Amino acid sequence: MHAEIRHHGARWVVRDLAHNILYPTLINDRVINGKEETLAADDVVQFGKLQMRAIDMKAGEQPALLNRTPVPAALQDDDAKQRIATSGVHVTVKARTQQSWDKALEVVTLESANRPQQEPAMLALVRANHHMTHISHLEELLQSILADTIAALNAQRGSIILADPITGELSLRATLAPKLNPATPMKSFSRTLAARCFERGESLLSEDVNADAGLLLARSGRHGAMNSIITALLRTPRRRIGILHLDRGMMDDPFSENDLYYADAIAASVAVGIETAQLVEQQRDQFIQTVSTLARAVEMRDQYTGDHTRRVTEFSLALADELKLTPNEKYQIQIGTPLHDIGKIGIDDAILRKPGKLTHGEFEHMKTHTTKGATMLDTMMHLVPMIPIVRHHHERWDGTGYPDRLSHEQIPLIARIVSVTDAFDAMTSDRHYRPAMAADQAFLELIGKAGTHFDPGCVFAFMKIRQKIETMMKPA
Secondary structure (H helix, E strand, O other): OOEEEEEEOOEEEEEEOOOOOOOOEEEOOEEOOOOEEEEOOOOEEEEOOEEEEOOOOOOOOOOOOOOOOOOOHHHOOHHHHHHHHOOOOOOOOOOOOOOOHHHHHHHHHHHHHHOOOOOHHHHHHHHHHHHHHHOOOHHHHHHHHHHHHHHHHOOOEEEEEEEOOOOOOEEEEEEEOOOOOOOOOOOOOOHHHHHHHHHHOOOEEEOOHHHOHHHOOOHHHHHOOOOEEEEEEEEOOOOEEEEEEEEEOOOOOOOOHHHHHHHHHHHHHHHHHHHHHHHHHHHHHHHHHHHHHHHHHHHHHOOOOOOHHHHHHHHHHHHHHHOOOOHHHHHHHHHHOOOOOHHHHHOOHHHHOOOOOOOHHHHHHHHOHHHHHHHHHHOOHHHHHHHHHHHHOOOOOOOOOOOOOOOHHHOOHHHHHHHHHHHHHHHOOOEOOEOOOOHHHHHHHHHHOEOOOEOHHHHHHHHHOHHHHHHHHOOO
């Protein structure tokens, strides 16, 4: 009805049929209303809002048409094949593949570099689904989605704003600006456009922020160096979950209508994955609360520890951030650190609560809390990844620790981190047999024992965040 592409003699031609001024037929952005023009490889043909690219044009060959009607399995016999072959529909198979998802994605990625005509936005859609099957942590998933979308649509920055499931309030959850100076303080998204998109329930394009009367009083567009903005609605069949916000700067070409369609398609594709990751995150939060309650039960038996596990967990997460651990490793620390002394449940009260120094035999019994704790966690599938912290947080860099006398990189990194923070908090806390040590002295102790008791890299990173640690030590 709109146009046709047909094989004519030794060439392929595009013929406009609709004579539609509002939605014309174009070849490489050139209108061909009512005309017929030759089509060549790499030409982009547009019918109204639909764009197609010619990737393989061989003059003189009959067109290879793909029968889009599936053949039932019951008809997959020689007679059926003969009927298909004589029906006038010719099916040409140019390549076959049966690769794993990872390998297929790798091939597509490599091919896109060699074939610049392939739409980057389509690759972003493929990668988005890849991320959703491989990434379970919401933070990492959002950053991966932004990285691919920014690259595909040539944005200067991207943000994901999610709605609170209960209040509906929008809040920034992730932002990425690879083209901007990280030292430049700028607004990361337009609150006005995000709210407008979410309330209307539709994705929006603002080609020119300065021409939008509704944004005249908005500060984010101008202060954020935004010129053109796309707000794509993140929605599932059940609800609206947030906004995918993309912008381009003053020196960039504005987003086009096609860019909006691609961004909207990406937003629709990734929304279910984000919603699933949110549910997993909620379950993890509930799990963390349960673990924290269990850790407090251990602390109630050990009178001197006070709020020890909470502080060690906070210190460990800060050190993990400084060392740039993965979200999965940080989750192991978040769960494993409160449980690092869980084995003390199996230590006799007379030893655990003894006010004075332990005898050699008592200390040997106390050391078994590492193996007792590891044994307890080994019976719970979800806690098995946290065993390295529970079992090895008393190992020493030089191999003189316990229970397995591991050394250097034999000690899991998450255990080396907790070893540093556990010792620091122990030194700066009051004990029955000595008062708390000053923070300055405790930091010097860590430095003095780096390379013997502690991983030097962990101690060095801990010193870099000293100011943050001292702030965390202050009473709320």
